[in-house]
Amino acid sequence: MPYTVRVAKxxxxxxxxxxxxxxxTACGETIEVxxxxxxxxxxTTMYNLVRGKYEKxxxxxxxxxxxxxxxxAALEAAYRADDAVGRG
Numbered sequence: 001m002p003y004t005v006r007v008a009k010x011x012x013x014x015x016x017x018x019x020x021x022x023x024x025t026a027c028g029e030t031i032e033v034x035x036x037x038x039x040x041x042x043x044t045t046m047y048n049l050v051r052g053k054y055e056k057x058x059x060x061x062x063x064x065x066x067x068x069x070x071x072x073a074a075l076e077a078a079y080r081a082d083d084a085v086g087r088g
Contacts, residue, residue, distance in 0.1 A: 001059065005033060008041050008062040021061075030066065038063035 001023040007014040016033050025031070029040045042062040047054040064072075 004058060004060045005031075005038075006060065006062060007038070008064055009068075013062070016063075025061065031061075031063065037066040039066055039069040 001021065002018050003021050003025065005016040005019050007016060016035060016038075019031075019033055021031060025040060025043065027040050027043060031038050031040060040061055041064050044060045044062070046057040046060060048057045
């Protein structure tokens with residue numbers, strides 16, 4: 001199934017193009033596109049209203065670079081450990 005893939009990095013998004021991926025692609029999965037490895041952050045199904053009915057218009061994946069995902073996870077763990085010590 002074709003997905004529009006974009007890198008979720010605030011304040012704007014970097015478009016990686018349209019890629020054919022399995023239809024059961026979900027959040028947290030690792031995908032590889034021409035620019036490297038990415039972790040799926042959000043899956044969005046888009047619909048259009050046509051003659052009173054909604055029709056599927058496509059799917060979009062918001063992804064993060066694998067390196068960035070692991071850096072964020074390490075920072076979150078350090079923050080939680082520091083917060084637990086502070087309450088202690």
